[in-house]
Amino acid sequence: MGWGLKLELKGITKRFGSLVANDHIDLLVQPGQVHSLLGENGAGKSTLMNVLYGLYEPSEGQILVDDKPVTFDGPGDAMAAGIGMVHQHFMLVPVFTVAENVALGNEATKAGGMLNLDDTRARIREISDQYGFEVDPDAVIEDLPVGVQQRVEIIKALLRDAEVLILDEPTAVLTPKETDELLGIMGQLKADGKAIVFISHKLREVKAVSDIITVIRRGKVVGDAPASASTTELAEMMVGRAVSLTLNKEAAQPGEETFTVSDLTVLSPTGQRVVDGISFGIARGEIMAVAGVQGNGQTELTEAILGLQDHVSGSIRLEGRELVGKRVKDIIGAGVGFVPEDRSVEGLVGTFSVAENLILNRYDRPPFARGLAMKPGLIAKNAEQYIAEFDVRTQSAEAAAGTLSGGNQQKVVMARELSRPLKLFIASQPTRGVDVGSIEFLHKRIVAERDVGTPVLIVSTELDEVLELADRIAVLYQGRLMGIVPAGTSRGELGLMMAGMNAEEAQAQQAQAEAQQTDVEGGEE
Amino acid sequence: MSTATATEPQQSSAPTDIVRNWKTPVILAVLSVLALLVFAIGAPDNSVTFRLSAPNDALVLPDIVLSAVVTGWVTAVLMLAAAIWSFRLVRSGRKVPGWLVAVFAILFIVGFLTWVVGSARTPNVALYGLLAGSFTLAVPLIFGSLSGVLCERSGVVNIAIEGQLLFGAFSAAVAGSLSGNAFVGLAAAAIGGVMVSAVLAVFSIKYIVNQVIVGVVLNVLVSGLTGFLFSTVLSSDPARWNSPPRLPIISIPVLSDIPVIGPILFEQSVVGYLMYIALAIIYVGLFHTKWGLRTRAVGEHPKAADTLGVKVNRMRFMNVLLAGVVAGFGGAFFTLVLVSSFGRDMTAGQGYIALAALIFGRWNPLGAFFAALLFGFATNLQYVLSALGSTVPNQFLAMLPYVVTIFAVAGLVGRARPPAASGVPYIKG
Numbered sequence: 001m002g003w004g005l006k007l008e009l010k011g012i013t014k015r016f017g018s019l020v021a022n023d024h025i026d027l028l029v030q031p032g033q034v035h036s037l038l039g040e041n042g043a044g045k046s047t048l049m050n051v052l053y054g055l056y057e058p059s060e061g062q063i064l065v066d067d068k069p070v071t072f073d074g075p076g077d078a079m080a081a082g083i084g085m086v087h088q089h090f091m092l093v094p095v096f097t098v099a100e101n102v103a104l105g106n107e108a109t110k111a112g113g114m115l116n117l118d119d120t121r122a123r124i125r126e127i128s129d130q131y132g133f134e135v136d137p138d139a140v141i142e143d144l145p146v147g148v149q150q151r152v153e154i155i156k157a158l159l160r161d162a163e164v165l166i167l168d169e170p171t172a173v174l175t176p177k178e179t180d181e182l183l184g185i186m187g188q189l190k191a192d193g194k195a196i197v198f199i200s201h202k203l204r205e206v207k208a209v210s211d212i213i214t215v216i217r218r219g220k221v222v223g224d225a226p227a228s229a230s231t232t233e234l235a236e237m238m239v240g241r242a243v244s245l246t247l248n249k250e251a252a253q254p255g256e257e258t259f260t261v262s263d264l265t266v267l268s269p270t271g272q273r274v275v276d277g278i279s280f281g282i283a284r285g286e287i288m289a290v291a292g293v294q295g296n297g298q299t300e301l302t303e304a305i306l307g308l309q310d311h312v313s314g315s316i317r318l319e320g321r322e323l324v325g326k327r328v329k330d331i332i333g334a335g336v337g338f339v340p341e342d343r344s345v346e347g348l349v350g351t352f353s354v355a356e357n358l359i360l361n362r363y364d365r366p367p368f369a370r371g372l373a374m375k376p377g378l379i380a381k382n383a384e385q386y387i388a389e390f391d392v393r394t395q396s397a398e399a400a401a402g403t404l405s406g407g408n409q410q411k412v413v414m415a416r417e418l419s420r421p422l423k424l425f426i427a428s429q430p431t432r433g434v435d436v437g438s439i440e441f442l443h444k445r446i447v448a449e450r451d452v453g454t455p456v457l458i459v460s461t462e463l464d465e466v467l468e469l470a471d472r473i474a475v476l477y478q479g480r481l482m483g484i485v486p487a488g489t490s491r492g493e494l495g496l497m498m499a500g501m502n503a504e505e506a507q508a509q510q511a512q513a514e515a516q517q518t519d520v521e522g523g524e525e
Numbered sequence: 526m527s528t529a530t531a532t533e534p535q536q537s538s539a540p541t542d543i544v545r546n547w548k549t550p551v552i553l554a555v556l557s558v559l560a561l562l563v564f565a566i567g568a569p570d571n572s573v574t575f576r577l578s579a580p581n582d583a584l585v586l587p588d589i590v591l592s593a594v595v596t597g598w599v600t601a602v603l604m605l606a607a608a609i610w611s612f613r614l615v616r617s618g619r620k621v622p623g624w625l626v627a628v629f630a631i632l633f634i635v636g637f638l639t640w641v642v643g644s645a646r647t648p649n650v651a652l653y654g655l656l657a658g659s660f661t662l663a664v665p666l667i668f669g670s671l672s673g674v675l676c677e678r679s680g681v682v683n684i685a686i687e688g689q690l691l692f693g694a695f696s697a698a699v700a701g702s703l704s705g706n707a708f709v710g711l712a713a714a715a716i717g718g719v720m721v722s723a724v725l726a727v728f729s730i731k732y733i734v735n736q737v738i739v740g741v742v743l744n745v746l747v748s749g750l751t752g753f754l755f756s757t758v759l760s761s762d763p764a765r766w767n768s769p770p771r772l773p774i775i776s777i778p779v780l781s782d783i784p785v786i787g788p789i790l791f792e793q794s795v796v797g798y799l800m801y802i803a804l805a806i807i808y809v810g811l812f813h814t815k816w817g818l819r820t821r822a823v824g825e826h827p828k829a830a831d832t833l834g835v836k837v838n839r840m841r842f843m844n845v846l847l848a849g850v851v852a853g854f855g856g857a858f859f860t861l862v863l864v865s866s867f868g869r870d871m872t873a874g875q876g877y878i879a880l881a882a883l884i885f886g887r888w889n890p891l892g893a894f895f896a897a898l899l900f901g902f903a904t905n906l907q908y909v910l911s912a913l914g915s916t917v918p919n920q921f922l923a924m925l926p927y928v929v930t931i932f933a934v935a936g937l938v939g940r941a942r943p944p945a946a947s948g949v950p951y952i953k954g
Contacts, residue, residue: 055832076834091829093822094945104822105833107815114814156833 004031004193005082005163012061014047021047023219029195036198036206039216040435045199049166053085054078084157085166090149094142102156127155131188147178166197175293176495183209203231239436249447252471255284258319259424259455266300267311274300276479282455289458289470292498297479298459302428306338307331318424335423339413347413350402354394355383357401358416386415407438425449428459549621550611557604564636568597573642574649578784586784593643600636646914655909657789663901664800668855669879670893671807675848679841680824682948684740685725687876688747692717693856695751698867701769710769711857718853719846726845730838733950752869772861794862799854808890824944827951837951
C-alpha cells in the first residue's frame with residue numbers, strides 16, 4: 001500500500017487562560033513510522049492530541065496534512081482528513097454492539113435512512129481477519145475484555161480510512177500479554193504504511209516500538225531521540241534533571257506478622273465473588289505489593305480492610321483485633337492509614353483548602369478540635385509544617401485542594417495519612433498520574449514508613465512500581481490470589497500470573513520460554 | 526511465545542455465586558394465596574356473563590358465561606401451581622421465565638374479573654366496551670410516554686409531559702374554535718407541544734439548568750397560564766374561544782367488523798390512527814435507522830458520539846422538539862376527541878402517569894405502549910365496575926391500578942436500566 005499521509009504540526013500553541021499547555025510545538029509524523037510522544041503527566045501530550053483531533057482549537061500555529069494547511073472544526077473534520085484516535089478512556093457505548101459502535105457517525109444506510117449494519121459487519125470481519133483481531137461484530141461492548149474493546153477502537157479508526165492513528169496511553173489498561181499483542185498490531189499497521197502517534201510515559205514500551213521519540217516537557221518540545229536512546233537519557237529529557245529510576249532501599253527487616261487476612265471473601269451487590277478466599281499476612285517493616293490488572297478485586301480488597309464493603313466474610317486481624325464488621329471510624333482509630341486509588345474523588349475534598357484536607361482524619365479530636373469548636377491557628381500551623389515537609393507546591397495553605405496538580409494532591413493525601421502513628425498503611429495506586437519527580441519522593445516516603453516498622457500494603461497496576469517497592473508480591477486475578485512471590489520475580493512470570501496462572505505454573509512456563517529463547521538466539525526476534 | 530498456547534489460561538468470567546432471586550416466586554405465591562382466599566373461597570355463588578359483541582355488530586359472537594366458583598378455583602389452583610413451579614426453578618438456580626409470569630398475570634386478571642363482576646349487583650359486563658374504553662383512555666398516555674421516550678433516549682429527562690399535554694389540549698381547543706376546523710386545532714396542538722418543548726430544551730441543554738426542576742416548573746407554568754386564560758378569555762365567550770369541532774371517527778371498512786378487536790382498533794379518530802403511526806415510526810426509527818442509532822448514542826455516551834462527529838446537543842434539541850409534537854397530539858385528544866371543550870387542568874396528572882408508563886415500559890416504545898394500555902385498562906375497569914354496582918368500595922377500586930403497577934414494576938419486570946446519560950447535560954471540552 002504505502003500511499004500514507006504526512007502530518008506536520010507547526011508552532012502549535014494552546015492556551016487555557018493564562019496557562020500555556022502547548023508552547024510552539026513542531027512535530028513531523030511520517031507514514032510507516034511509529035512516532036512516540038513521551039512526557040510526564042501534565043506535560044501537554046493529551047492537549048496536543050486533542051488539538052490534532054479537532055477537539056480543541058489551537059491558539060496559534062498550523063496543522064499541515066501532506067503539506068496542505070488544514071483547520072479542524074471538530075473530530076469529524078479530523079477524521080475526514082485521515083486522522084483517527086484511540087482515546088485513553090474508550091469512546092464506546094457500553095450497551096451497543098461492536099457493529100453499532102463502529103457504524104455510529106459513519107452509518108451505512110439503505111433507503112429511507114434505515115441502517116445497513118450488515119455492511120458494517122462485513123467490513124469489521126474484513127479488518128478483523130486482516131489483522132487477526134478476532135472481534136465478533138455482534139458482541140455487546142460491556143461484555144468484552146478491555147483488550148478487545150481497544151481493538152474495536154482501532155477498527156473504528158481504520159474503517160474511517162485513518163492513515164494517522166493516535167494512540168493515547170493505550171497500554172494503561174492492558175495486561176502485559178495484551179500489551180505485547182498491541183505492540184504487534186502497531187507493527188502490522190506500520191507495515192501497511194500507516195503513521196502511528198504513540199503517547200506514553202512508559203519508557204520501556206516507547207523504546208520497544210518507536211522509530212522516533214519526541215520528548216515533551218511543560219508544553220514544549222525538548223527534543224527528538226532515537227529508539228536506541230537509553231532509559232536514563234529519556235527520563236532525564238522528560239523530567240529535565242537527573243532522576244534515579246531505581247529506588248535505593250535497604251533490605252526489609254521484617255518483624256512480627258501483625259496484620260493477617262484469612263479466607264477473605266467479598267461479594268459484589270450482584271453476588272459475584274470479587275474477592276475470593278484470600279489469605280495473607282504482612283509483617284512489621286515489610287511492604288506487600290498487590291499486582292494485577294485493574295478490576296481484579298484490588299479495590300474491593302482494600303475497601304474491605306477499611307470497612308467500606310458490605311458483603312465480607314472471613315477474617316482481617318490487626319495486632320490481634322478483628323476488623324471485619326467494625327465501623328470505618330473504628331478501623332481508622334485502630335491505626336489504619338489509607339490512600340485511596342482515586343485521590344480527587346475519595347482522597348480529597350476538592351473544594352476544601354489544603355489545610356482542611358490535611359486534617360480530615362483528625363478534625364474531630366484534640367489538638368484540632370475542642371468540643372464543637374475547631375482551632376484554626378493550629379490547623380494552619382499543621383498545614384505549614386506538612387506543606388514544607390512534603391514539598392507541596394501550592395499558592396497557599398488556603399488554596400482549594402482541587403486546584404493543585406495531581407502530584408501535589410497526592411502529596412497532600414499522603415501527608416495526611418502519614419501524619420499520625422500507624423499500625424497499618426495501605427496505599428492504592430500511590431503514584432497514578434503523578435509526575436516522575438513526585439513519584440521518587442512518594443516512594444521514598446512509603447519506604448520510610450516501612451522502616452519505622454509499619455506493615456505496608458501497596459496496590460498498583462503498574463508492574464514497575466510493584467517491582468520497585470515490594471518486599472513480597474501478591475498477584476490477584478479475578479479476585480483470587482495467584483500466589484505470593486518474592487521481590488525478585490521476573491516480569492514475565494508476574495505477567496503470566498496476572499493473566500490467571502498460579503505461581504508454580506508461571507514459573508515453569510517462564511523457564512521453558514527462556515530456554516527456547518536461548519535456542520533461537522539471534523533468530524527473527 | 527509459541528509455547529504459550531498449550532497452557533493458555535482461560536479468560537473465563539469471574540466466579541459467581543448463584544444469587545437466588547426469590548422476589549418473583551414470593552410475589553407469585555402471595556398473589557396466588559390471595560387469589561385462593563378471595564377468588565376461590567370467597568367466590569360469589571352465581572354465574573358471570575362477558576358480552577363479546579354489541580347486538581348490532583356485523584358478526585355477533587355468543588356471550589361467555591362462567592360460573593364464578595368454578596373459574597375462581599381453576600384460576601387460583603393454576604396460579605398456585607405456577608408459583609410452586611417458580612419456587613422450584615429458583616431453588617435449582619434457574620430464572621423464572623417471562624412467559625410464566627405473563628400466563629400468571631392473565632390468570633390473575635381472569636380470576637379477578639370473574640370475582641369482581643360476579644359480586645356486583647349486575648354480574649354482566651360488556652367486555653368489548655371495557656377494552657374499547659381502556660384503549661381510549663390509553664391514547665393520551667401513549668403519546669405522552671412516546672414523548673418521554675424521545676427525550677430520555679437522547680439524554681434529556683422530560684418531566685414536562687404533563688405541561689406538553691395540557692398546552693397541546695389548550696392550543697387545539699382555541700385554534701379549533703377560532704378556525705372552526707378540527708385539523709387546524711390538531712396542528713396547533715403540535716405547535717403548542719413544541720413551544721413547551723422549546724423552553725425545556727433551551728433551559729436544560731443550552732443553560733444546563735437541572736432538568737427535573739425545569740420540567741416541574743414548566744408544568745406549573747402551563748397550568749397557571751392556561752388556567753388564567755381559561756377563566757378570563759375562554760370563559761368570557763365560550764362559543765367563540767372554547768367550542769372546537771370534534772375530529773371525525775373514521776372506521777376502516779372490513780377491519781372494523783372484526784369482533785371484539787375491530788371496533789377497538791379500527792374505529793378511531795385521526796388522533797388514534799396517528800398514535801399507531803407515531804408508535805411505529807418511533808420504534809422502527811429508534812432501533813433501525815441512523816437517526817435512532819445517534820439518538821441512543823447521545824443518550825448513553827455523549828462524549829463517544831461527539832468524538833465520532835455527532836453533534837450531541839443539536840441531536841438532543843431536535844429530539845426534544847419532536848417530543849413536543851408527539852405530546853401535542855396527545856393533548857389534542859382531550860379537546861378534539863374526548864370532549865369538545867377545554868377545562869382547567871383537564872389532563873389531571875396523565876402526564877405523570879405517562880412518565881410511569883415510560884419507566885414501566887423500560888424506555889422502549891413498545892413497552893411504554895403496553896404499560897399505557899395497562900393503566901388505561903385499570904382506570905376504565907374502575908369506571909365500569911362502579912357502574913355495575915360492585916360491592917367493593919369505589920376508593921379501593923381506584924387504588925387497584927397503582928397497586929398492580931407497584932407489584933409489576935417491583936417484582937415482575939426486574940431491574941430496568943435507564944439510558945446512562947439521561948438527565949446529564951453535555952458540556953464540551
